Amino acid sequence: MTNQSQKKDTIVIGLGNILFSDEGIGVHLIRKLSENQGKFPSVEFIDAGTGGLNILHLIANRKKAVIIDCVKMGKNPGTIKRFEPADVKTVKKMMHFSLHEADILRIIELSRQLGECPDQIVIFGIEPESLELGQNLSETLTDKIDLYIDTITKSFS
């Protein structure tokens, strides 16, 4: 069983479903980031898939949480944007708004009320091009993987 005191200060969580093309970008990026775990000893990388409310437990009592997810922002496909929970007024699931696949803002609010929320939460949203059934990312997102990794790793410091 994981000891709370053994937790690393920063957690980077990749969300998404790899069965639906770009929907799985968060998971794909976590896999890539994990290959360089040695460079980031105080960072824990987690592929949380569509685990929803489990985020509550993953972020508990960390100093910093970084969440990577496919986000519909009305931007050009492939755009990566960094934001914090306070920057957005609604975070809803297009297909699955529910507390099973929980609204991240609501999870963060619950975390705050329980007194275990990280001081800093950063979300990296990536605009999808394709959400069709398929286990490969679109070419647009594939071509930008290095850019995404670079942008995200800069936030660890």
Added chain:
Amino acid sequence: MHNNVNINVHHITRVEGHGNIVVNVKEGKIEKLQWQVPEAPRFFEAMVRGHSYQDIQTIVSRICGICSITHSLAATKAVEAALGIKVSEQTDKLRILMHYSEQLQSHVLHVGYLAAPDFFGTPSVVPLVARAADAVKTIVKAHRIANTWSDLIAGRTTHPVTLTPGGLTKIPTEKQLRQLQQTLKDAVPDLKKIAEVVLSVAANVPKFERPTEYVSLKQTTPPTYTFYHGGITSNDNKGAVMPIEKWHDVANEYVVEQSTAKWTKWHRDAYAVGALARFNNNAELLSPMAKDAAKVFGLQKGCCNPYMNTVAQLVECFHVVETSIEIIDQLLTRGLKTEKVTSSPKAGKGSGCVEAPRGILFHDYEFDKNGKCVAADICIPTGQNHANIQKDFEKLLPEILDQPEKDIRLKLEMLVRAYDPCISCSTHFLDVQFVK
């Protein structure tokens, strides 16, 4: 009695995925009453075709973020049946432990985060913190224990990585199992606290009954309150147990206009699956603490109040924890052994069936001589409950038509939520609007 009632609940909250409730009553006459599932059909079966038998459980684990262990277990069992692979007793017990961790995860999630707000009259669990902080903290603690438990045996909280045809790629150490056992023993008082909290608001569970068929697994050798082994039974099947390979003859899937998900029926025009179905078919086999919990809530075999499914889930929380403490004892007494897992491809067809937290789940696969998947079929529990929800609506609405429209709406929503449906279990992407 109201002359006119119009309810249009689109995307009912606190359930997984999209489902709509539509009620039109004109001059006291029910013109339309539907439980609609308008989600686009998903072709998960197509996702596994062409893939190796060794990869199926990993792919299907992504179908759902809540039942990922269950889907992986059903797939692994089906693959092993197709290829004639037997597993050791140690693997079997560790897999059951893994499965129980997900039952606890999912049940605590449903009872604590999704159903409790209905009983307390709050829109979600967040405002509940202010009203019942200790209760919410206990629920979060129990959920956290279940997650850590899954981490240990499945290699991850969600989307397990240790399952493989023929065994497990990694097993816990005896020390870790002993720690888990202690954690589970320590969790019992927390479960009792959660039960007390639910009992304190149990008067808000609507009184509604509709006899129906309850379908679940049943294990006779040895007699066990099963989530994993056994065959298919129902209260209409006179105690007979069908082999799981015959699940198509149970589900009898059919298409209806109001739903993109297929509906099912067996002996009647609808059947129910889930915790209440398991309880109604196997209650006498529950662990002692689970039986005590059922007694406290007055839950008895033959209960046909669908709202009590939530209570049955709570009862099962006690069962999986108490039984897991025993299973760990058995594993530690024998001593854990490192087992070599081997399998080789061959042509074959097999079925796998396990109880997901929300009901019986069927997986079928067929492989060619190279072990490539050529056909797949999955029948999820939520799909099996859709027809039953509709039939419940048809009995419930006339009984509550004299109530205010908001109460009618709430009771219909609570009914759907009681089934703990997982309508689509797949994508979750965010849609945001920026403040600045």
